[in-house]
Amino acid sequence: MNNDKTSASQLSELTQDIDRILITEIEIKNRIIEIGRQISNDYHGKNPLLIGVLKGVLFFLADLLRCITIPVEVDFLAVSSYSTEARNKGVVRLVKDLDIPIQDRHILFVEDVVDTGLTLNYLLKNLKMRNPTSIQVCTLFDKSKHRLVSLPLSYVGFELPDRFVVGYGLDFREKYRNLPFVGLLKPSVLAREMDGE
Ligand code: IMP
Secondary structure (H helix, E strand, O other): OHHHHHHHHHOOOOHHHEEEEEEOHHHHHHHHHHHHHHHHHHOOOOOOEEEEEEOOOHHHHHHHHOOOOOOOEEEEEEEEEOOHHHHHOOOEEEEEOOOOOOOOOEEEEEEEEEOOOHHHHHHHHHHHOOOOOEEEEEEEEEOHHHOOOOOOOOEEEEEOOOOOEEEOOEOEOOEOOOOOOEEEEOHHHHHHHHHOO
């Protein structure tokens, strides 16, 4: 059938590794439009600074910014995890700090996914020491079942199951970030990647 041909030809090298799509490209797009509208209302007249953590937030932040209709500024942090043990204690290493001072600024911290919350908790503590006027968090994906520290999330795009997902910025060993949707990897792919270690 023609339909089969079309879908087969659309299967890229990356999508062949996906077991199931959890959130489609259009669902993501529509939700980001809603969040952008909310942020534009809530931060009207406040010139907020949006801070993203590289690299996973790249796609979300770029799309969100274009759905915000008020003046905003943007800056980035980059972190790298220490050992698994250090990570479990919520310690991350800042490999790129902010370029813009945040004292007396309204900060909107933008995340791709909040899982245990340990990374975010560490970064929020660090930023709070710099005396911003306010800090709120916006995350596209929330895995609240896995949370180890309680964190107030002001804007949440989607609740995710407690599963490892890829796409729309989320990677598995630096791969799959450029999928336009969010999905689960095939178990055979995970096994293959593990074997390749
Ligand atoms: P947390 O410190 O456990 O909240 O971890 C947050 C970071 O773990 C995110 O910024 C992602 O880089 C990564 N992460 C958590 N869950 C996933 C997932 O399902 N896929 C890809 N990366 C994830």
